[in-house]
Amino acid sequence: MSRTLFGTDGVRGTANAYPMTAELALMLGAAVGRYFRNEHSGVHRVVIGKDTRLSGYMFENALTAGLTSTGMNALLLGPVPTPAVGLLTTSMRADLGIMISASHNPAADNGIKFFGPDGFKLSDDVEAEIEAMVLAGVRPAQPNNIGRARRIDDGRFRYQERVKGTLPSGLRLDGIKVVVDCANGAAYKTAPEVLWELGADVVTVGTDPNGLNINDNCGSTKPAAAAEAVRRHGADVGLCLDGDADRILMIDENGRVADGDQFMALLAARWAEEDRLKGGTLVATVMSNLGLERFLGDRGLRLERTKVGDRYVVEAMRAGGWNLGGEQSGHIVMTDYATTGDGLMAGLQFLAEMVRTGKKASDLAQSFERVPQLLKNVRYGDGPLPLDADNVKKAIRDAEGLLTGKGRLLIRKSGTEPLIRVMAECEDEDLLSQVVNGIVAEVEAVA
Known part of the structure; x- marks a missing residue:
């Protein structure tokens, strides 16, 4: 069964443009509500979290309408990291969890991610079934079976306690100065509070969301601001989260970024x-x-x-x-x-290793020597997929021939944005640049 709505991480796109419209969110809510209500008996619950995008209000309301129309009771968490939704789906015995976020994308985008009752993201097969239900239409619940919606005020705190509990008992972060960049996103309160409660001296970046500045020159996709803050404040380490806090980059005391x-x-x-x-x-x-x-x-x-x-x-x-x-x-x-x-849980594991070993971040964040790698992205429009063009296919074949026995090439269409990603690895940096730039030029010619 094919999937056209769903990408590599749920449904994603520009807010108020297909597929990220309020109408489709309502239909998705009804479909996923009906799908999971059919799977389980008893009280039917869904937990819904979101990041700080302005459009999150619209999608939260639309999803809630669709879900309650099929008998689901919606528990609204407000702004929380994506992993909090996975955790609370299981701890609150919900039938499913939903996160409204476009992760590292710009503020104009948004997305909808789904978690099953086990707290894990849905498989391709399940997403395909839900997509088929959206297209076919969903039977609503009887009037007396319509679901309710309520706010859950302590969801963030439940998650914070779980994150702190992943550290060894008694371990504290006293004496460590940490810059944390929350990307003006979902962890803007959670991350600084957790670090402070564990004893760290916390310097914050990207903790003033206004609905439009998520990932805007901050966070894991733009770590320069956090790196500069590390150097300016003489911090021991920097933690760079993305908009929904499910990923992290590390910054050592010299401002060097580790992936x-x-x-x-x-x-x-x-x-x-x-x-x-x-x-x-x-x-x-x-x-x-x-x-x-x-x-x-x-x-x-x-x-x-x-x-x-x-x-x-x-x-x-x-x-x-x-x-x-x-x-x-x-x-x-x-x-x-x-x-x-x-991202936050991973960052704490790194900080714990700093405490355990007494080593600087720079000694821990560069475990191996990277093979030279070059990645370039090419944005394309609404026409034919550039990878189907003859000139692009030929450029890829030629590049593969040049790299045989010397490196590797990876060309793919992004599952979250209209981008063609061109990546290669090779010890010979001149050859690396030649093959990547050659393919990029051919993709740009037809994009």
């Missing part, structure tokens, strides 16, 4: 030493650097690669019985603690 690959390397090695890394395996996507794979191999560990999307990482982890995975972009998934990527 998710470096964090996964640190944690995998540490967990392996403690015999905690299940199956001696780390799960990451095809985007992760070859240097990470070599780092793991040198320690007798293996890297299991998946297609791009933290949802696919989690699916592979569950299928293989592995407990650590993530993405280069900063999604870090630790299924011993959470059902999805959790």
